[in-house]
Amino acid sequence: MNSGSLPLSLNKKLVFMLLLMSFISITSLLFIYSRLEKNLSIEIERQTAELAKAIQIGVEEVTATGVTDEARLSKYLKDLNARGVREISIISNTKEIVASSNPEKIGQPVTHKRKELIIKAELGEPVSEERGAYNVIVPVIAGNAQYGYIHLKINKDDFSAILKENTMKRIAATMLVFGFGIVMALVLSRRYTQPIQRVVDAARRVAAGDMNQQISVKSRDEIGQLSESFNYMVLKLKEMRSLEEKLREAEHLSGVGLISRNIAHEIRNPLNFINLSIDHISEKYLPTEKERQELFIQLIHGMKIEVQRLNSLVNDFLNYSKPIRLSQSRLKVRDLINDVIALVWAKAEAEGITIKKDYEYDTEINVDADLFKSCLLNIITNAFQSFENLPENREKTIIVNASSAGDKFILSVTDNGAGISPDNMRSAFEPFFTTKETGIGIGLSMTKRVIEEHSGNIILKSTQGSGTEVKIILPVDNNRENL
Secondary structure, three states, X not given: OOOOOOOOOHHHHHHHHXXXXXXXXXXXXXXXXXXXXXXXXXXXXXXXXHHHHHHHHHHHHHHOXXXXXXXXXHHHHHHHHOOOEEEEEEEEOOOEEEEEOOHHHOOOEOOHHHHHHHHHHHOOOOEEEEOOEEEEEEEEEEOOEEEEEEEEEEEHHHHHHHHHHHHHXXXXXXXXXXXXXXXXXXXXXXXXHHHHHHHHHHHHHHHOOOOOOOOOXXXXXXXXHHHHHHHHHHHHHHHHHXXXXXXXXXXXXXXXXXXXXXXXXXXXXXXXXXXXXXXXXXXXXXXXXXXXXXXXHHHHHHHHHHHHHHHHHHHHHHHHXXXXXXXXXXXXHHHXXXXXXXXXXXXXXXXXXXXXXXXXXXXXXXXXXXXXXXXXXXXXXXXXXXXXXXXXXXXXXXXXXXXXXXXXXXXXXXXXXXXXXHHHHOOOOXXXXXXXXXXXXXXXXXXXXXXXXXXXEEEXXXXXXXXXXXXXXXXXXXXXXXX
16 A cells, blocks of 8 residues: 555445445345336236237127137137136127137126126226136227127236246345345454454463564554554563563672672682782792692692682672673774684684684674673683583584674674583573583673673574584664675
């Protein structure tokens, strides 16, 4: 539908359809009734013509001089009988039947009943009705002389059959038209109740917690507006749920931050004292014997490493609990990835891991360089750890790929390591979830926070035993040309 045209409302559509159905019904009935009336008129005209012909023959027989042609009269009435005239008789002035389509009545005097009919005819009542037929008495007068009478007996049932047939046809036509109207009403009802039922079903699924509901909008009437309003409502509910989740996460982080600050306050000072004490002990109590000296140095070195590890854990707590403040600038994708790979290249060679670069596509993206590099470094580090406990002869490969899809920049890191189990996949981005013996499990959670702060998205796909793919999707400013 063109945007400039005004869509018909549902109310107007229904009124228009009802008017159209009424017009079709009335037109159909008028057409059928006119055809039936025309057929009835033709039949009446035919019967009238046949009656006129019968009367004409009867007059000719009455007024004819000499012997009447009874054979001609009988032959004609034989044909006429099938068309509604049951019997025709010619009565003389002496009330004797001189000719008849029924040969047995010729020469007989008229019955008392026929005499009554003749009297009524002379009094101006030429037609009388009896069971199943009409009796018509027509006096034959030529000049001033009366020659006799013509008696016609006309089948009443023929006209009744015609009227009954026409009535049945009208009833059938009316039922047909109203049947068509009912079918149209059912079609219209189904057409407009199905979209409403889809909205009801989708609303129930949303009420059950499924927010991934969208109804296709196929019209611009009230049904279409209802579908659009439902989609808008679901979108707002999803946003509200997302805000609630972020609020719960913020409350959680607030609690973690409070704990982290207390931990940092309670642990950092003792750690600094322990670290200084270790340095003091290493200088003052260094053994003179060479063997004991080497053992002493190893012990001191191990202690300092553990102190540094504890200090690193405290820093991780503090960094995770702090609000993220971005310092964004436009940077080339290739430079960012190369800087991170340069940090891990030596470790990859030492552990027999091949890093394949697949990012000839290059563009500029608006990111916080330090945070983005930290996210990519964390993902690659997790890929390194996925090769632990694998056979030495197994090929270890990490593929770093950069591409675009519309106005989105996509960076993926794929490894062929151990993969992640389905149960662990559901908790991979949760804070403090880890399957490693070391670390506190905030790497992927922090990465997800950073990417979402950049208005992006992170997708994790993994098959246990085959490998893992981590995909980062960020918006790209399409007004700037790719480099």
